[in-house]
Amino acid sequence: xxxxxxxxxxxxxxxxxxxxxxxxxxxxxxxxxxxxxxxxxxxxxxxxxxxxxxxxxxxxxxxxxxxxxxxxxxxxxxxxxxxxxxxxxxxxxxxxxxxxxxxxxxxxxxxxxxxxxxxxxxxxxxxxxxxxxxxxxxxxxxxxxxxxxxxxxxxxxxxxxxxxxxxxxxxxxxxxxxxxxxxxxxxxxxxxxxxxxxxxxxxxxxxxxxxxxxxxxxxxxxxxxxxxxxxxxxxxxxxxxxxxxxxxxxxxxxxxxxxxxxxxxxxxxxxxxxxxxxxxxxxxxxxxxxxxxxxxxxxxxxxxxxxxxxxxxxxxxxxxxxxxxxxxxxxxx
Amino acid sequence: xxxxxxxxxxxxxxxxxxxxxxxxxxxxxxxxxxxxxxxxxxxxxxxxxxxxxxxxxxxxxxxxxxxxxxxxxxxxxxxxxxxxxxxxxxxxxxxxxxxxxxxxxxxxxxxxxxxxxxxxxxxxxxxxxxxxxxxxxxxxxxxxxxxxxxxxxxxxxxxxxxxxxxxxxxxxxxxxxxxxxxxxxxxxxxxxxxxxxxxxxxxxxxxxxxxx
Numbered sequence: 298x299x300x301x302x303x304x305x306x307x308x309x310x311x312x313x314x315x316x317x318x319x320x321x322x323x324x325x326x327x328x329x330x331x332x333x334x335x336x337x338x339x340x341x342x343x344x345x346x347x348x349x350x351x352x353x354x355x356x357x358x359x360x361x362x363x364x365x366x367x368x369x370x371x372x373x374x375x376x377x378x379x380x381x382x383x384x385x386x387x388x389x390x391x392x393x394x395x396x397x398x399x400x401x402x403x404x405x406x407x408x409x410x411x412x413x414x415x416x417x418x419x420x421x422x423x424x425x426x427x428x429x430x431x432x433x434x435x436x437x438x439x440x441x442x443x444x445x446x447x448x449x450x451x452x453x454x455x456x457x458x459x460x461x462x463x464x465x466x467x468x469x470x471x472x473x474x475x476x477x478x479x480x481x482x483x484x485x486x487x488x489x490x491x492x493x494x495x496x497x498x499x500x501x502x503x504x505x506x507x508x509x510x511x512x513x514x515x516x517x518x519x520x521x522x523x524x525x526x527x528x529x530x531x532x533x534x535x536x537x538x539x540x541x542x543x544x545x546x547x548x549x550x551x552x553x554x555x556x557x558x559x560x561x562x563x564x565x566x567x568x569x570x571x572x573x574x575x576x577x578x579x580x581x582x583x584x585x586x587x588x589x590x591x592x593x594x595x596x597x598x599x600x601x602x603x604x605x606x607x608x609x610x611x612x613x614x615x616x617x618x619x620x621x622x623x624x625x626x627x628x629x630x
Numbered sequence: 631x632x633x634x635x636x637x638x639x640x641x642x643x644x645x646x647x648x649x650x651x652x653x654x655x656x657x658x659x660x661x662x663x664x665x666x667x668x669x670x671x672x673x674x675x676x677x678x679x680x681x682x683x684x685x686x687x688x689x690x691x692x693x694x695x696x697x698x699x700x701x702x703x704x705x706x707x708x709x710x711x712x713x714x715x716x717x718x719x720x721x722x723x724x725x726x727x728x729x730x731x732x733x734x735x736x737x738x739x740x741x742x743x744x745x746x747x748x749x750x751x752x753x754x755x756x757x758x759x760x761x762x763x764x765x766x767x768x769x770x771x772x773x774x775x776x777x778x779x780x781x782x783x784x785x786x787x788x789x790x791x792x793x794x795x796x797x798x799x800x801x802x803x804x805x806x807x808x809x810x811x812x813x814x815x816x817x818x819x820x821x822x823x824x825x826x827x828x829x830x831x832x833x834x835x836x837x838x839x840x841x842x
Contacts, residue, residue, distance in 0.1 A: 300689060301707035303754050331755070338711070338750045339731050351708075353755055379744075383806055402804065403820020405798065406732060408744045410750070539819035 298341050309514065312352050317484040319514030324435060324504040327512040330353065330354050330514065332375060333409035336418050344428050345419075345435060352445045356433045359516055362387070365430050368522035374413035376627070378468065379428040380403070381412060390519055393548050397471035397566075399531045413515035416469060416495065417507065420462035421542055423447055423597045434503040450544065455570035456604055460496045460503030461571060464496065465542050470566035471531055472518065473574040474548035480517040483510060490520060497569035505608075505617050520599035524560065533566070534615060543567030545616040548621040551582070558587040558628070565599060568616045575599040578620065590623040593617070697722065698766030706753045712735045714754035716763060724764035724793045728822070735821035737793040738801075739763050745801035747820075764793035767800065775841070776800050779834035780831040787825030795821045799835045803842065811836065 306312035312330065320330035329337060329348040332355065340346040359373035363383050369388060381387055382398035396533075398407065398415075424430045424443050431439035440590055441449055452463040469492075477492040490508055497505055533546040546566035551558055561582040565573040578599035585591040596617035603613040637705050651827065690705040695719060704719055713730070716722045716739070728736030730749045735780040740762040767773035773781070786792040798821045807817045814832050 298709045301708060302689070303752070305692065333750075334752065334755070335732055335747075335750050338752065351752075355755060374694065396646075403735065404801070405735060405745050405820045406750075409746050481634055539816055552768045573836055 298346065299349075301341075301346045301348055302350045305338070305352065305356065306349060309357055309359075309516070311356055313484060313512045313514050315350070316375060316514065317351050319511045321508040322431070322511050322513055323506060323609065326511075327354065328511075330413075332378070332411040332414035333406075334405050335410045336414060340419060343426055345426060354514070365519060371519045372412050372518045372520070374411060374517060374595045378402070378410045378412070379407040379414060379466075380421060382407065390415075390523035391471075391475055391529070393474060393531045393550055394468065394471040394520075396529070396531035397467040397533075397546075400531060400539075400546075401467035405503075411533055412518055414516060415466055415507075416472075416518070418464070418466045418469075419506075420551075421465050422462040425462055429554065434462055434499070434506075437502070437504050444606060447608065450542065450567075451606060451609060451610060452570045453568050453605050453612045454565070454573050455498050456599070456606075457499045457501065457570075458498035459501055459542040460502065460570065462499070463542075463567060464569060464571050465567075465573060467546060467566055468550045469530070469572035470546055470564045471497070471522075472520075473564035473572040474550050474562045475520050476562065478519045478521075479515060481509070482514050482516045484512040487516075492572070493574050499570050508613065520621060524548060524550065524562075526551060528627040530623045530625065531629040531630065532619055534568075534619050538599040545612060545619045547616070547620040547626050549620070549623045551587075551624070551627050553587055553628055556580045556586055558585055558624075559593070563595070563599065563620065565620065567614055568603070568612050577601065582624075585626045587624075589621065589625070592621040595624070596620040604622060649706070658694045665781045691754055693754055694763050695753065696760065697721075697754055698763060704753070708754050709754060711746035711749050712739070712741075712751040712753045712756060712761070716748060718763070719753075722763050722765050725792055726790055728791065728794075733822075734789050734791070734794075735798060736794040738797040738821065740797060740801060743804075745798055762797075764797060767796065774800065775838050776803075778835070779838045783830045783834035783837065784827070785831040785834040786823075786827050791821060791823045791825075795823065795831055799838070800833070801834065803839065809839075814839075 306315055316328050319326045329351055331351045331353045359375040361373045363371045364375055365371050378398050388395045422443055424432045425434050431442055433441050441460055451461045454553045470491050477482045479490045479495045481488050485542045496507055527550050528571040529550045531548045533543045535541040535543050543566045545568050548564045550562040552560040563575045563578040578595040581598040600613045600617055683760050687707055690707050692705050697701050705716055716725050725735040725739055728734035732747050732750045738745050739748045742760050768777050776796050802817050807813050811832050
């Protein structure tokens with residue numbers, strides 16, 4: 298592992314000032330915030346991340362979950378995934394988030410991983426993780442061997458000719474369906490970014506994964522007040538029953554009335570280059586009778602633009618069935 | 631072993647044997663991070679040679695870890711994982727290195743009472759914090775109930791994953807785990823056993839839970 302300077306900033310302002318010295322907040326950043334370490338330290342051991350400075354923000358007071366005045370919640374950036382998933386209000390009002398987190402990683406990793414860290418979780422693409430291989434995300438311009446190589450687990454939505462890496466997060470899929478807002482404090486002040494705009498499509502710059510700029514510190518994630526009477530399901534399909542990344546997953550938040558699905562928020566995981574909100578599926582469901590045929594139509598709409606690779610043609614159908622099953626479970630709940 | 635400087639049983643443990651005979655090899659490994667409280671002290675063990683290099687470790691930082699109830703003042707290279715620090719610096723080798731990438735659970739320890747993977751933490755992150763390892767749970771003479779249950783139910787074969795399994799199992803007792811075997815399997819899924827002792831591990835854990 299490359300050497301680095303370990304710094305524990307005294308407060309948020311010091312952390313932001315120190316991070317602002319980095320040339321980028323993206324791949325190749327020479328200053329990194331250190332949270333739970335479950336992604337970053339792993340990638341530092343592989344020399345995929347080689348920061349010269351680590352800013353340990355584990356002791357910044359960003360570890361609270363608070364109810365906001367509008368009835369939503371405000372989740373501190375350093376709240377551990379386990380604490381978020383097991384929080385009473387989250388379990389009651391945002392159960393899709395609790396379900397998603399508890400289906401990800403292991404109990405040990407959930408005790409370590411933070412809310413902001415999970416938002417910044419890196420892809421598991423084997424080429425990205427192997428510095429002996431070309432990778433446009435890790436080293437722009439070197440090419441994407443995944444497109445003609447091992448791509449069974451990779452994305453079918455939001456890909457480009459430069460990158461087909463899957464976003465691996467479960468938590469982010471739930472946050473997309475719950476229409477979360479990301480709160481960022483940076484050198485120039487604070488701003489908020491809707492969850493749907495936080496992650497970037499790879500396009501021709503797959504090394505840029507989020508809107509974050511040098512010095513930007515995620516401080517909180519907020520969720521709007523829960524939709525009254527909503528039913529929520531996170532369904533994850535994977536190669537083994539636990540401790541495995543999704544091949545396809547679906548987060549659904551719906552309300553029903555008189556057998557009709559009058560409101561739906563849908564996001565998919567394991568199939569997209571970013572947490573994949575599907576307005577197409579939502580539109581296909583709104584106001585329609587809650588039945589298998591309409592669920593299937595919504596799933597077809599969600600996957601209409603899927604672009605399968607050599608080894609992952611199965612993903613389109615898997616994701617469709619995953620969404621249909623999640624909707625059936627939610628409507629029966 | 632006639633020259634064993636340690637008092638106690640005439641048969642040295644594997645660990646003591648290696649420490650006393652492998653000083654050159656040990657020095658190479660331990661040089662990366664050494665206990666500050668050992669610097670300048672002379673004893674007969676193989677780790678002495680290593681401690682002489684302590685002041686020369688560029689960028690080493692002083693930290694204090696409370697390990698199994700005892701405060702340890704250490705100097706560590708910031709790159710030292712908590713796992714390597716426990717095994718190489720503090721010579722607590724009960725915590726095992728399996729994959730070293732957060733995929734197997736062999737390195738599970740408790741930090742401030744919660745189970746974590748010691749391979750995905752830097753020791754410096756835990757300055758001032760409470761670390762519990764398998765050595766802090768019980769002794770061969772006075773085992774933790776979970777250790778005794780693993781023995782009773784044969785919850786291992788080669789034993790390499792066992793300390794991690796037991797650290798996870800003890801932590802599970804305080805977590806919101808449902809009552810069924812399936813619940814236990816889900817909560818234990820972060821600990822891989824390549825011998826496949828899973829059925830006995832679940833039985834051991836369930837016995838401790840049902841007794842509690």
